[in-house]
Amino acid sequence: MSSSGAAASVRNHITEITAPVKRGQEKKRERSALTASAETTVVLPKVDLSRLETAALRRYKRHFNLVEIGPNSSKEQLLTAVGKHFVSQTVDECKVITCFMQAAKKQKT
Template sequence: MNGFSTGEEDSRGAADQICCLVDEGERCSRPAGNASYSKKIQKTVTQRRLKLNLDNMARHIYICDYHKQVIQCARSKQQQQQRRRKDSEEDSGETDNDLPEVDLFQLQVGTLRRYKRHFKVSTRPGLNKAQLADTLMKHFKTIQVVEKEALSFFFYTVKTNANKLDQKNGLSSEAT
C-alpha cells in the first residue's frame, strides 16, 4: 500500500460501524464501540457457549457495548466458578467466605517454620516455601479465634507497650 486510504471502511469513523457479531443467527445492529473481538474473547465465548459468532461479511472486528458487557459478565462468572471450585477442593473447614485472605507466601521461610513448630503442624520433609505456605494456610484457616478476646488482648498489649515475645524471654516493658 502507498499509505492512502482506498476502502470505504477506512474513511468511516467508528461511529458509522455496526457490531461485527452475529447473535443467535441475527447480525447485531448496534453501533460498534472500541472493543475488538480478539482471540481471548473468542475463547471466552466458546468456553461459555455463548451464541455469538463473527460475521464473515464484516470488514472490522469491533463489537458493541452490549456484547462487550455480555462477554465480560460471562468471563467474571467463569472466574467466580473457578474460585469456588478451587475453594471446594481445599478442605479448609472455613465457614465464612467473607473473611479476608491472608497470603502466608509473603512471610519469610524462617517465620513459616516457626509457625509450623509452634502449632506442631506435621509436614513431609523438604518442602519448598510455596508448599510450606500452602500447607500452613490450610492449617491457619482451621484456627478458631474468639474475636473479642483477641482484640482485648491486642489493645492491652498496645496500651502497656508490652509484647508477648518480650515477656517470654524474661524482658519487661521497662527494660526496653
C-alpha cells in the same frame, strides 16, 4: 489514655467508617443483615502467606506442630499446609480486642 479513652477512640473510629442511617432504614438494614448472614458463607480474610520467607513458614510449622509436612518440604508445600492451618483457626474477637487494649495500656504506663 485511660481504658475508657481507648474504648472511646475505638468507638470514634467505628463511627467514622459506618454510613449515616436515615430513620426507618435501620430496621430494614437489620432485617437484611439477618437474611444475608443466614445465606452467606464465612468470608475468609485475604492474607498473602506467599510473601513470607521459607524460614518464617518453617517457624510457623514448628510452632503449631504441623507434622503432615516433611522436614525438607518446598515453599509450595509449606504454603499449602500453613494456609490450610491458618484458615482453620478461630478467633474470639472480643478477647483479642480486650487483650490488645490491656497490652496497649500496660505499655503506655
